[in-house]
Amino acid sequence: MSQELRDAVTDSQASVRRSLPAGLVPILVGRLITAAGTGVVGPYLVIYLRDVQGFAMVTATAAASITSVAAVIGGMLGGWLLDKFSWRLVTVAVFLLAALGSGSYAFADKFSIVFLASVLFGLGVGAGGGLWPTLIARTVSGTLRSKAFGWDYIVFNAGLGCGGLIGGAIVAQGGHGHFSALFIIDAASFLVCGTILLLFLAPTLNQDTVALGSESGAPKAASVFTDKRLLVVLVLVSALGMVGYGQFESVMPPFITGYSVVPTAGVSLIYAANTIAVVACGALLAKMFGKPGYRLGFVFTAFCWCLSWLLIGVLPMLTQVSVGLVLAVLAGLGFAAGELFLARAMPGAVNSLATPANRGRYNGAASVALNIGRIVGPISAGSVVTAGGALGLFPGLAAAAMLIALASSRFFPRL
Numbered sequence: 453m454s455q456e457l458r459d460a461v462t463d464s465q466a467s468v469r470r471s472l473p474a475g476l477v478p479i480l481v482g483r484l485i486t487a488a489g490t491g492v493v494g495p496y497l498v499i500y501l502r503d504v505q506g507f508a509m510v511t512a513t514a515a516a517s518i519t520s521v522a523a524v525i526g527g528m529l530g531g532w533l534l535d536k537f538s539w540r541l542v543t544v545a546v547f548l549l550a551a552l553g554s555g556s557y558a559f560a561d562k563f564s565i566v567f568l569a570s571v572l573f574g575l576g577v578g579a580g581g582g583l584w585p586t587l588i589a590r591t592v593s594g595t596l597r598s599k600a601f602g603w604d605y606i607v608f609n610a611g612l613g614c615g616g617l618i619g620g621a622i623v624a625q626g627g628h629g630h631f632s633a634l635f636i637i638d639a640a641s642f643l644v645c646g647t648i649l650l651l652f653l654a655p656t657l658n659q660d661t662v663a664l665g666s667e668s669g670a671p672k673a674a675s676v677f678t679d680k681r682l683l684v685v686l687v688l689v690s691a692l693g694m695v696g697y698g699q700f701e702s703v704m705p706p707f708i709t710g711y712s713v714v715p716t717a718g719v720s721l722i723y724a725a726n727t728i729a730v731v732a733c734g735a736l737l738a739k740m741f742g743k744p745g746y747r748l749g750f751v752f753t754a755f756c757w758c759l760s761w762l763l764i765g766v767l768p769m770l771t772q773v774s775v776g777l778v779l780a781v782l783a784g785l786g787f788a789a790g791e792l793f794l795a796r797a798m799p800g801a802v803n804s805l806a807t808p809a810n811r812g813r814y815n816g817a818a819s820v821a822l823n824i825g826r827i828v829g830p831i832s833a834g835s836v837v838t839a840g841g842a843l844g845l846f847p848g849l850a851a852a853a854m855l856i857a858l859a860s861s862r863f864f865p866r867l
Contacts, residue, residue: 489641491615522574530579531816547646550576555639581819698829749797
């Protein structure tokens with residue numbers, strides 16, 4: 453390695469260290485590990501239950517639905533528990549539930565086991581949705597929070613990508629045992645992550661923000677529903693989840709393969725480009741994460757997703773595969789840009805509104821709002837397709853995203 457290259461690497465490493473708030477490393481390491489476990493399992497749950505365990509397709513897909521409902525419940529309970537009890541107890545409960553749920557899938561030869569695994573996994577993952585931003589907000593403060601939330605999302609996507617490669621390599625070996633191993637690995641990732649947080653996070657946690665929910669005069673859980681500024685943010689979060697993540701994760705792949713010339717392999721290319729863009733561009737734009745402007749973050753997210761859905765909506769009109777692939781990848785890159793804006797704007801806004809005594813409930817409410825959008829989005833899109841409006845679906849989603857951008861610009865609260 454030349455001296456110039458070594459100097460460049462050293463400068464890059466120093467820049468990353470300056471961008472990382474103090475005390476955030478244990479959280480990011482844990483986040484990376486659990487994300488890798490999630491990436492290992494990837495899209496294989498339904499395939500595993502149908503092709504390996506022999507369940508009917510409706511039963512296999514029901515597992516995902518049960519998990520989604522349990523995640524909403526887990527998000528509400530987890531936020532409340534974080535404000536009432538020590539974060540250590542909540543962390544143990546969250547990762548034990550998630551580990552038991554994911555690990556149980558490896559032995560799910562009966563629907564009763566599938567149901568139990570889905571409930572446990574959903575509760576754990578749902579509660580974890582509020583746990584992560586709460587721990588970050590308790591560890592860092594001020595403008596460093598936005599930077600921390602940005603790095604959290606970058607690390608999460610890096611873990612997903614690495615886990616996806618590992619999971620794909622395992623599945624390529626074939627066999628019942630290899631599929632079961634995916635869920636054992638995922639379960640182990642939760643246990644390892646929980647151990648890391650318990651061992652290394654305590655010295656960096658702001659002790660004055662722990663377990664304040666029981667103090668005299670502390671806001672009660674109802675404050676989540678009476679804080680008008682928070683409710684506006686939650687409505688926008690749910691709308692973005694419905695128009696954005698719910699479509700990108702569940703609706704876009706079958707639309708592309710069913711109504712355009714882009715082959716199935718092209719869908720994998722979109723997701724790969726999206727993940728690489730989030731990690732690479734997020735690292736390059738790390739300095740941006742520390743700047744204020746949560747309102748603009750919501751506006752830019754909706755605008756980027758509007759452009760992405762316009763590109764996807766054009767695909768059925770094309771006849772050349774190469775052109776379709778280029779537009780589809782550009783759509784994935786545009787979606788990644790929106791994700792980066794929302795990654796810092798959503799938790800940043802929520803934690804700016806929260807107090808130490810209700811921070812867990814506020815973050816839990818944001819997690820629930822996003823999950824509701826992710827559930828409602830595919831259901832709504834499915835109704836449109838069933839009614840014969842498939843070709844107008846993504847242009848309509850683009851229009852909806854633009855309306856969310858306008859609403860964010862007009863109604864987003866002053867923080």
